[in-house]
Amino acid sequence: MTDPDRIAALRRFNRFYTARIGLLRPRLHDSGFGLTEARVLFELAQAETTSAGEIAAALALDPGYLSRILARFQGAGLLVRAPVAQDRRRLALRLTPAGRAAFAPLNAAAAAEAEALLAPLPDAAQAEVIAAMDRIADRLARAPAAPVVLRPPAPGDIGWVIARHGALYAAEYGLDARFEALVARVAGDFLANSDPAREAGWIAAAGGVPLGSVFVVRAGEDLARLRLLLVEPAARGRGLGRMLVREALRFARAAGYRRITLWTQEVLVAARRIYAEEGFRLVSRETHDGFGVTMVGEEWERALDAPPAVGDPAPITEGPPR
DSSP, X not given: OOOHHHHHHHHHHHHHHHHXXXXXXXXXXXXXXXXXXXXXXXXXXXXXXXXXXXXXXXXXXXXXXXXXXXXXXXXXTSEEEEEOSSOTTSEEEEEXXXXXXXXXXXXXHHHHHHXXXXXXXXXXXXXXXXXXXXXXXXXXXXXXXXXXXXXXXXTTHHHHHHHHHHHXXXXXXXXXXXXXXXXXXXXXXXXXXXXXXXXXXXXXXXXXXXXXXXXXXXXXXXEEEEEEEEEOGGGTTSSHHHHHHHHHHHHXXXXXXXXXXXXXXXXXXXXXXXXXXXXXXXXXXXXXXXTSSOEEEEEEEEETTSOOOOOOOOOOOOOOOO
């Protein structure tokens, strides 16, 4: 357990530093932007194009909150959204000339305030401060992450599953409220009517924070359906999606099902890759616009008595439920 005096010292430094660099002011650097808005603007300015998912992951922001900031930027003419050239179903974000004009004085003011902090110090002291900052960042970045555990949904988790699906898919793919309504029906039905012997759900969590979900429900006497697979943007790349799918397959096999099926979207590349590598095969495709954008829905299936096999690497993040 960490020494309470060290915890108090870290909090004391945080209070000192946030006040010293002006983070407590309602508008950063006397601009029209709050701290989070300024950070989002900074991320947008660093690349020619980016995506809402990339920004949410980089800043560990709630996608719904980020979506509202991006909508305000777009309404003010600072931002445009356009389909990605290589995959026109994804939306790329790009600052407009007005957006870059708004960012320039904010960036200059931040640099000037940093210079004002360092300028009174002699050169050796400046180097000492910067080296100390680098050491702090390095130590904290290398701190071991909390282990991921899979657990059954606890009270409140079903609401989290619905909210995160709605926010993430709106921010990353532009899906409208009809998608969140579908998730709410699927999740609510599981909560009210699931049979524990043949249906189950899991929440992936680390340090008590939910990071992902998956559910298995009955689709027939011998047929299970995988639903509501989700991984938070900040947790992607750690194998959580595959961990959740494998746990779902293990349960479905133990529950006596012979086959398992799922519905996803062609645009959801990472999830489709997991499905293919875990032995699922694409069995049908259909274009639809049920969530406000045109997408290609896909049915995938696998036999549960067959071993997983690396298969179709077709473009295939964790997909919508059905």
